[in-house]
Amino acid sequence: MHTTLATLDGPSLAGGLSVLRLSLHVLAATVWVGGQFVIAGLLPTVRGLGDSAPRQIASAFGRLSWPAYWLLVATGLWNYLAIDHAHATSSWNMVFGIKMMLVVIAGLGAFLHTKASKPSTRGMFAGIGTLASIAALVLGVAIAG
Numbered sequence: 001m002h003t004t005l006a007t008l009d010g011p012s013l014a015g016g017l018s019v020l021r022l023s024l025h026v027l028a029a030t031v032w033v034g035g036q037f038v039i040a041g042l043l044p045t046v047r048g049l050g051d052s053a054p055r056q057i058a059s060a061f062g063r064l065s066w067p068a069y070w071l072l073v074a075t076g077l078w079n080y081l082a083i084d085h086a087h088a089t090s091s092w093n094m095v096f097g098i099k100m101m102l103v104v105i106a107g108l109g110a111f112l113h114t115k116a117s118k119p120s121t122r123g124m125f126a127g128i129g130t131l132a133s134i135a136a137l138v139l140g141v142a143i144a145g
C-alpha cells in the first residue's frame with residue numbers, strides 16, 4: 001500500500017520542453033539575481049582598483065544582466081502560456097500578479113540605479129532592485145508549486 005501511494009504521489013520528471021523552458025528561466029534568474037550578489041561582494045575590491053573601476057564593472061555587468069532580464073521576461077511569458085489557467089487558484093493568480101509587480105520594480109530599480117548620479121540615491125535604487133529581484137525569485141518558486 002505504501003508503494004502504491006508513493007507511485008501516485010511521488011516525484012515525477014518534467015517533459016522535455018518543460019525542462020528547456022524552466023531551465024532557461026532559472027538560468028536567466030541565476031545571472032540576474034546571482035550576478036547582483038557577486039557584484040555587491042566584489043565591490044570593495046573593485047573600488048580599490050581606481051575611481052572609474054566600479055562604473056566600468058557595472059556597465060560590463062549590464063551587458064550580461066539586461067539580456068538575462070529580457071530572457072526572464074520571454075521565458076516567463078512562455079511559462080505563463082504553458083500553464084493550465086482554468087485550474088489556477090485565486091491565490092496562485094494573486095501571487096503571480098505580485099510577482100509581476102516585483103519584476104517591474106526589479107527592472108526599474110536596476111535601471112534607475114544606473115542613471116542616478118548621487119551615491120545615496122544610487123545605493124537606494126540598487127537595494128530596491130535587488131530586494132525585488134529576490135522576492136520575485138521566491139514567489140517564482142512558490143508558483144512553480
Ligand code: HEM
Nearest residue numbers: 022029072073076077079080103106136137140141143144
Ligand atoms: C526578476 C525576474 C524573475 C525571476 C527572478 C524569476 C524566477 C523564477 C523562478 C526561480 C521560478 C521557479 C522555477 C522552478 O522552480 O521550476 C519561476 C517560475 C515561474 N515564473 Fe518567473 N522569474 C522572473 C520573471 C518572470 C516573468 C516576467 C514571468 C511572466 C511573464 C514569470 C513567470 C513565471 C511562471 C509562470 C513560473 C511558474 C512556471 C511553472 O510552474 O511551470 N517569471 N520564476
